[in-house]
Amino acid sequence: MTLPRPCALILTLLLALAIAGCSSTGGRKKGGYYKDDGPGDNPPANIDQIPDAEPRIEPYASGANRPYVVFGQRYVPDTTGAPYKKRGIASWYGRKFHGNSTSIGEPYDMYAMTAAHTTLPLPSYARVTSLVNGKTVIVRVNDRGPFHSDRIMDLSYAAAYKLGIIGPGSGEVVVESIQPDEIRQMEAARRSGTATASAQPAGASVEPGAVPVAPAVSAAPVALASAPLASATLPAAAAGSVYLQVGAFSQPANAQSLVSRINTQLGADGTPPAMVEQANNLYRVRIGPYPDRQAALNAVQRVSERIGILPSLAVQ
Structure with missing residues (x-):
């Protein structure tokens, strides 16, 4: 050639x-x-x-x-x-x-x-x-x-x-x-002065697509689940299966502590509550579900401004 x-x-x-x-x-x-x-x-x-x-x-x-x-x-x-x-x-x-x-x-x-x-x-x-x-x-x-x-x-x-x-x-x-829609959300958060840290502080445990929790919440390092990825392409989101993920922990108490803090900060404005979802020995903190991907994307900046963490999309 x-x-x-x-x-x-x-x-x-x-x-x-x-x-x-x-x-x-x-x-x-x-x-x-x-x-x-x-x-x-x-x-x-x-x-x-x-x-x-x-x-x-x-x-x-x-x-x-x-x-x-x-x-x-x-x-x-x-x-x-x-x-x-x-x-x-x-x-x-x-x-x-x-x-x-x-x-x-x-x-x-x-x-x-x-x-x-x-x-x-x-x-x-x-x-x-x-x-x-x-x-x-x-x-x-x-x-x-x-x-x-x-x-x-x-x-x-x-x-x-x-x-x-x-x-x-x-x-x-x-x-x-990192897809353009997520990049635009990050740029908007930077312009508004919202915290946009994307790599965890020392000691935090983060899975693919997650972001670190606030420094007050500690998490022990863990090895992530080793099941092979089915493909290089993200799955299509089914209705009601899209979440905003804000952290992942090896200790359930740390995950629950973050959930309590986030739900207090979110208030009662119609935003879905945060919850803990367990998979093997990993405890993920997610907000949702949202009816579709666009609804979740539209909520990213509002949620980030409320809780001080830039969430990422997670498809159930």
Whole structure:
């Protein structure tokens, strides 16, 4: 396949990433990085305080979203806007590529909250949740990779650090695209000054699509349910099956404490009450049900302003 000039430059970078960040375990050092890659010499002291990427509506990069071939495998980026949710292994890349151009021509910053993916549109945003410790981050996807069958995403050093996979070098995660309707809700909440934290404080337990509870409510870290996802596409919502999720806990008392606080803050204005739903050993705090997806979306900002937590959609 003959690639246009911009894609040829991108492909060169992709091949380098494939060799360094997405190779098999051979040649990896302690910490999971490959050969002469690895952490920076003087990393910031407060990496765990680096804020998540702030999702924004952005135009797709020219040339970086065309079909391409690496190592004989053809990849077709999906620019249709279809939801994406998939579980797999995430790895990370560091100083070897720090300052080099990403697939969309931006300098790679190992201390920014970014990631590489083979088919998500560039740029776009994704919520990444560790299935080992429940930690969640939001990243801006601005690069291509990893090109290995057992990897789903290459994270920046900062994103991997916050997810707790710097030491082992990789970890099982759920990657979920953040859709435009949710991004617009986030942007509106930021403009109104509503709290929009999207990654949990230390010690909180969050599942894919959940947001942290207020600092006064503590939750012990848990491993999320390990049942395979049926597909990369979110299911269609049946009537009365859509909720707003505001947290997930390993301890029922913590979940019930949040429910009590939220129901007091919501008042009696017609908003459905918060409740606890148990699945295996995880206790989810949800508000609902709403009659359909649009009704739930319309309630996001109002609920967020009342309780100080930006909820996410959850389909029963």
